Amino acid sequence: MDLLPHVSFSILMALSLKPRHGYEIMQQVKEDSLGKVRLGPGSLYTAIKQLIEDKFIEEVPEKDARRRYYCLTQKGWGKLSTEIEYFDNTLKLARQRQAYESTPGAAA
């Protein structure tokens, strides 16, 4: 399984709530990452271009003629679910190992 780059994953997460335009995606990504990930316009559309080519997102017609809105495709939903499952599993493992490390007598 090829994991998406972090920026692409963040964009899919941002679009999982509703269709958004570029600036809304940037704001949602910043909010989701607690301010740690700040996308610039160039990086944002580089990632969007790749996601469209991979058919994970598509453009949707909206009333605002100045801004293009994007949403997840079926394939995009599938990819997002797979990635979330992977991170969920990784988190479980991490917590198990953390618990093991703090157990008295655990190997140094």
Place this chain on the structure above:
Amino acid sequence: MNTLRRRFPVYSKLLSLYPYEYRQAYGQQILQTTADMLDDTSSKTVKVLVWLQVAADLILSIYKQWHHRKGKGVIMRQKTLLRGSLILGLTFTVFMIGSFIIFANLFPSDTKLQAMILTLPAHTDSLFTNYALTVFQGLVLASGISALALQFRQHAVSH
């Protein structure tokens, strides 16, 4: 000319450094998103920080776009290559003439340097001839760069 290009004339010109297809597809949206970022704050300090972020992002994303394009055929339009070469050649010429003038004024009493600068590049007694020849050299340089760039493009197209 569209509103955003009027609002950001320099930034719009810098977007021409992206590959043509990417610029055509996303150039307008990049301008709109930048406008949204700036309009979302009234603080001048924050606006300056936004521009710094946008400038750094521009450099990195231009590199990424060209890197992704490597080996995908035509790299740049002929008109863009020729224009870029001419600008490079003229910039070099202006730089050379500017340097001559600066050095001549920094060391006015150094007669040897003065003589060298004034006769450089053509080594004639006429200041006009010397600088006209500098401009000519700049144009020759621009032609040379254009020829090389067009050769490179031809090679990229045929492979």
